Amino acid sequence: MFFRVMDQSRLPDLVRGLAEEFEVVGPVAKDDRYVFGRIEDPADLELHYDTTLLPPKKLFFPPEERMMRFRVADNEVVDDEVYAGPRVLFGVHPCDINGLLLMDNVFMGDFEDPYYKARRENTVIVGVSCTPTDTCFCNAWGTDEVHWGFDIFLTDLGDRYFVSVRSVLGAELLDRHVETREIGDADTEAFQSASRKFKGSFTEELDTSQLPLLLDAKFDSPMWDELGDRCLSCGACSTVCPTCYCFDVVDRLEPDQKTGMRERRWDSCQFVEFAAVAHGENFRVSRASRVKYRYYHKQWGYLSKFERVLCVGCGRCERACLAKISPREVVKALETGGVQ
Amino acid sequence: MTASKNQHLAANPYRPWPTRITSIVDLTENEKLFELRIIDDEVRDTFRFDSGQFVEMSIFGVGEAPISISSAPSKRGFIELCVRKAGDVTGALHSKRCGDIIGIRGPFGRGFPIQEMKGHDVLLVAGGLGIAPLKSLINQIHDERHEFGKVTILYGARNPSEVLFRYQFDMWKHRDDFELILTVDEADDSWADEVGVVTKLFDKIEIDSARTYSAICGPPVMYRFVIDEMRKKGMDVDRIFVSFERRMKCGIGKCGHCGVGHQYTCIDGPVFSYWEAMNLQEAI
Structure with a gap:
């Protein structure tokens, strides 16, 4: 994996740039909570959200979905096409990225589910770091960290993001749409310090032995x-x-x-x-x-x-x-x- | 990333194959035997299965139901399903006529360990509709009779009118290479075989437990009693095989409905050894 640093003031450039090529979906406010919704304007993106009402699974495995249209007379399938437009899922927390990886085992292992797979393969994932709430216990399963399953991951360092780049596409998109710079020692240290602060801010350590x-x-x-x-x-x-x-x-x-x-x-x-x-x-x-x-x-x-x-x-x-x-x-x- | 927004699905495990009903036999008031032929030549020619596996039988507009295959794997080109009218989908199938087209997907799941069973004696115990999946195994053993030692079949039904495949079993009773004992809970004047629950038949049979494999299929309440009898005869828990009926809706380990203990009936079963079943919570 390689890393870049991006000033937080550049974030709208990245979102606007991505929106030129993709439908961008990310956390937006809904009443006093948050949901994953379409981002029309970078200002709608709420990257300091706690958690969304529904997880991002709804974008890959919708609450209701048509699997096929059929004809009764000869019991024949008329079509089983799946709509899977190119999409960016922007601002996903580590727990939810890990959630998708767990779903992948079921839907993209033996007997691949073509509906899920089509959407998964057409979605760019941009992760973002978070602050544990009093109901978070991802630390119990190690899902507070994410090492793959994203194209780009943004770790919040206050005035800038420590940007982890996981895929070729992620690197290309970053290069195409936003100004970033190489990381320096101070950035890595700030990243480590942020990680320590994150690890230390969980309200409890759950015993999960045996x-x-x-x-x-x-x-x-x-x-x-x-x-x-x-x-x-x-x-x-x-x-x-x-x-x-x-x-x-x-x-x-x-x-x-x-x-x-x-x-x-x-x-x-x-x-x-x-x-x-x-x-x-x-x-x-x-x-x-x-x-x-x-x-x-x-x-x-x-x-x-x-x-x-x-x-x-x-x-x-x-x-x-x-x-x-x-x-x-x-x-x-x-x-x-x-x-x- | 692919550019097109609508993707045509090349391989879709949820898509049923159009299949023609080539014969329907009324077995009892509520059960019929359907012979089916997959219409697509290539799919039909490459369709292979093991005894104990099932298909998803699909009637568009109604739904799907998991049904065990009753015919032997050696019968090529056709498969047989013995279906009780029990719900919407099986009810719709019962109203179909010969020549009508339905759909099937599969075969799915893990069948009986036929290779392991070869070279051994075999004890098969069926209760009620449980004879449907065992019928495939019985037919396979029949086709390869020389591969097996002594073959004993115990089959119990509620009453004579509910005995399935009676025409075939009546013929088999006269063969000396199968020991076949039929019993009913309630007899009538026409009944010349045993009366009582299937577990009673264990007094009438000799089993060399060291060289016997067994398979049981029937209503959930039957398993424990039959297994008790087998254990009394000294059979090992890993040579007793059971087949479970659960709600296998997708057949491919996704929809979650057929969970039994920590496994899924559709991909880990439906056939489990009794040792495996003992390790599945709430299985038996």
Whole structure:
């Protein structure tokens, strides 16, 4: 990786330049929160945001998407094209970039998902450093740092950005649209100092030792019943999660009943019918079993395949949960016990 | 980066192959056997599967359902699906006629370990519609009979009218290279075979547990009882194989609906050894 330094006053040049070639999407204010939205004017970009309501997964794996149009008579696909315009996703935090890398394992590993892949391959990622909030726990999984998965990454040094350049395209875009300079020792030192300050500003260090094993050892713990009693099965946790990828598939017929669309929509393992089969069997009827499954899958199921936990510690689910269930609380409950 | 905004998808694992229904046999009041032929020559000629694998059966306008293949892998050019009318998609299939076109995707999942089973005795236990995936294995063993030792098949249904493939089993009962025992929970006057749950049949069979592989398929409640009987006969947990039914919606490990413990039924199963199943939470 190589590095450049860019004065913060140059930021609008970069955004305007990128907008000439791409649709630019980044954090913008919405009421008192933030969302990833289209950037028409560099002044709309809110790079000092805490976190967005929805994670950037919506740009690669939309809440609803048409998979194919079909003809009923001969059960034939009419078209399965995917719209994937060239886009820049500007101002993504390390947790969310890591979230995309975790999604890549599912959608771009065995049996590549062509819809996700088309958008992923047509999106330039510009990351930006952040300040931990009191719900952030990315430090627990190491997702507070990001080493790949971006084209350009901007680390905020106050008056300037320490710019990490990961891809050829990132280098070209930087060269084409904004004035930068070589890094000096003072810049590297300021970068290190910023990193230390960042690492030191988390409100807690979560103990995650032996977590996958504890999930099995405490599978019948009453803690799950307590969580199940509180959970409202609303699925908000999965909706706002940057790594929840489950979906449902629905066919919709046109009024003429001759053609239609097969669509997919975000789904949630917290919904009661999620594990029901046609013969009437439902493998997760109780709320407790569903809450447990969410954690079991994220911290053991996914890990058993990809050696990473399917959580980036963004804290969105904790903020979204009306029952105030937070992954930090669940991890702490699992870790409690033994001789201190 | 590609310049075009609309991309045509060359390879799309969600896209079903148009497939013609070439024969429909009414097996029971609620179950039919469909013989299917993929229309595209190249796709059909390269379609290979293992016993125990499934396809996503697709009817546009209604949806998709995962169905185990019932025919033997050696039967080329056609596949057979034994389908109970249980939901919207299977209901729509039941209303199709011979010659109609549906779609299939697949084959998906991990089937029975046929290579491992060769050279051994085989015990197959089916309950109800569980005979559908086992039928593929039974037919494969039949086709390569010399590769296997003693073959025992236990099959239980609720009543005589729900016994599937009865015409074939009635013929097989007279063969001495298959030990086939049928049982029903409730008999009627026409029934000359056993009466009672399938686990009762274990008193009637001899198993050399050291050289036997077994496969079980049936309703979820059946597994534990059948496995108890097998364990009593001294069978090892890693030579007992089970096939799970879960909601395999995408078939390719993405949609999440078929999660069982830490795995997905669609790509890690549907066939698991009992040892693997013991390590899957809430599996059995």
